[in-house]
Amino acid sequence: xxxxxxxxxxxxxxxKPPGVRSAVSEAVSRYGGNPGRSGHKLSMRVSxxxxxxxxxxxxxxAAQPENVAFTPNCTFAVNMAVKGIMQYGGHMIISDYExxxxxxxxxxxxxxxxxxxxxxxxxxxxxxxxxxxxxxxKANTKCICCTAASNVTGRILPYRQIxxxxxxxxxxxxxxxxxxxxxxxxxxxxxxxxICTSGHKSLYGPTGTGLLITDGEYALSTIIEGGTGxxxxxxxxxxxxPERLESGTINTVGIIGLGEGLNFVRTKTxxxxxxxxxxxxxxxxxxxKNVPGIKIYRSDCKHVPIVSFNIGDENSQQVASWLSDRxxxxxxxxxxxxxxxxxxxxxxxxxxxxxxxAFNSRQQVHALIDAVRAY
Amino acid sequence: xxxxxxIAMTSITYAMKAKxxxxxxxxxxxxxxxxxxxGSGCGYSLRIHDEPDKIIALLDGFNIPxxxxxxxx
Numbered sequence: 548x549x550x551x552x553x554x555x556x557x558x559x560x561x562x563k564p565p566g567v568r569s570a571v572s573e574a575v576s577r578y579g580g581n582p583g584r585s586g587h588k589l590s591m592r593v594s595x596x597x598x599x600x601x602x603x604x605x606x607x608x609a610a611q612p613e614n615v616a617f618t619p620n621c622t623f624a625v626n627m628a629v630k631g632i633m634q635y636g637g638h639m640i641i642s643d644y645e646x647x648x649x650x651x652x653x654x655x656x657x658x659x660x661x662x663x664x665x666x667x668x669x670x671x672x673x674x675x676x677x678x679x680x681x682x683x684x685k686a687n688t689k690c691i692c693c694t695a696a697s698n699v700t701g702r703i704l705p706y707r708q709i710x711x712x713x714x715x716x717x718x719x720x721x722x723x724x725x726x727x728x729x730x731x732x733x734x735x736x737x738x739x740x741x742i743c744t745s746g747h748k749s750l751y752g753p754t755g756t757g758l759l760i761t762d763g764e765y766a767l768s769t770i771i772e773g774g775t776g777x778x779x780x781x782x783x784x785x786x787x788x789p790e791r792l793e794s795g796t797i798n799t800v801g802i803i804g805l806g807e808g809l810n811f812v813r814t815k816t817x818x819x820x821x822x823x824x825x826x827x828x829x830x831x832x833x834x835x836k837n838v839p840g841i842k843i844y845r846s847d848c849k850h851v852p853i854v855s856f857n858i859g860d861e862n863s864q865q866v867a868s869w870l871s872d873r874x875x876x877x878x879x880x881x882x883x884x885x886x887x888x889x890x891x892x893x894x895x896x897x898x899x900x901x902x903x904x905a906f907n908s909r910q911q912v913h914a915l916i917d918a919v920r921a922y
Numbered sequence: 923x924x925x926x927x928x929i930a931m932t933s934i935t936y937a938m939k940a941k942x943x944x945x946x947x948x949x950x951x952x953x954x955x956x957x958x959x960x961g962s963g964c965g966y967s968l969r970i971h972d973e974p975d976k977i978i979a980l981l982d983g984f985n986i987p988x989x990x991x992x993x994x995x
Contacts, residue, residue: 594953
């Protein structure tokens, strides 16, 4: 089989670091107990292992370990945070760059719970973008929830300034950090109340992993209740974190793998990974910018290493499929972010998205450039 | 008080956190299931060898929630 070069790492990173692969294998063969459910050695052994990963994530994002909840993915984390804050109604603000992980739960809340929401326009100016959020704040605004970095263009939103705005207005700030964690030095120290992230993208864990991390300032209503291994005699859901948000058996194998992903990022460092991938993006842009009809969806703003492009009016899925036939994995279409594509004016065409990882090389990008030129 | 004691914890996570911080302070402890006659429902306790008052003061200093201490038999 011809080797596939993966440039779709914003969907999920692949390959995974060797340490992740061996940790997953070891988890299956050695860590077979259910954490936090029993006192026997199998359970205690895996409980310790899970706590170690929780602690590692806490250190990375400036949290207390008990304020780190494991989720199946970022979408779950966003749903838990948004619905946990907005369960009893009120007004909230999102941006016009959101992934469906944000826009759909917010829309669902508006339909089922009467939640009002407004959409702030993201411009090329950070200051103007923050002002656009600010002018939408109302007396009953409970939270702002927005992406830290767009999964379509890579545009980094001014999340620190938005956090400051939220703090000054006494409202909660939930950040969708799926494309930011592992690439930006983002943490609760930035003033974010809830960091939602996947574990399987730039944190290099296995699929089926995500994190919901809080500074503890806002209590969350739960959207899932059940067995937590704590307060079992009571009908009411366990009141304290992280167990409150972790009903049912957690993904021990995935979380143990994620622990090694976090180690990988910590060892390589966020700055070095960001620099490497950004250089690959610059190389890619330089290599394709003169292709006839090329459209590259970038501005002078700061970006995480993602490049969206189109070739003339060609359907983006068709271009991605053509590249796939030549051994390159890129994502065409809407990337589950209809709002962002409406904003970009690409809702009917979509875009082809190039998203490298720490494992991609300049040679691989060079080969892709040749392929795009040959289209 | 002499002998071994249990300090009932609110969760496995807090028990793990407490164990880690106590170990950093060179205080050895183990985590075990809270016996039925002590706790209600599922729970974990720190099994300690030192005076519980001293350990509880440390846990309070670390802002780690806990329940009562019991003599372990």
